[in-house]
Amino acid sequence: MARSKWKQHQYALLRRRRSLLAPMFVDEVVAPTTGPDYEAWISPADRRRLAAVYEALDRMDTGNYGLCTSCGTAIDRTRLESIPWVNHCQGCEDRRGYAEVELDAA
Numbered sequence: 816m817a818r819s820k821w822k823q824h825q826y827a828l829l830r831r832r833r834s835l836l837a838p839m840f841v842d843e844v845v846a847p848t849t850g851p852d853y854e855a856w857i858s859p860a861d862r863r864r865l866a867a868v869y870e871a872l873d874r875m876d877t878g879n880y881g882l883c884t885s886c887g888t889a890i891d892r893t894r895l896e897s898i899p900w901v902n903h904c905q906g907c908e909d910r911r912g913y914a915e916v917e918l919d920a921a
């Protein structure tokens with residue numbers, strides 16, 4: 816993946832992370848990110864979305880970004896562009912129904 820494209824995806828991931836975390840910042844008081852209180856700040860669905868974003872950022876660190884976490888194939892470029900935190904190729908998603916997090920690209 817070209818460096819500029821990689822940066823673009825990284826930026827999209829960081830933007831997504833910020834918007835998911837936004838409800839946790841009230842008057843510069845930062846909510847706990849673990850423990851029981853954390854659950855009150857973020858819905859289960861948003862927690863899954865956030866986890867997907869963190870996992871994608873981790874894959875950027877380890878050099879596995881853009882590869883399917885199931886079969887290791889390079890994820891289609893168009894697919895990755897529309898959903899930068901996607902972690903499965905279309906084939907694996909179709910076979911195993913991984914769409915939960917990925918459908919919510921907005």
Ligand SMILES: [Zn+2]
Pocket residue numbers: 883884885886887888903904905906907908
């Ligand atoms: Zn796959």
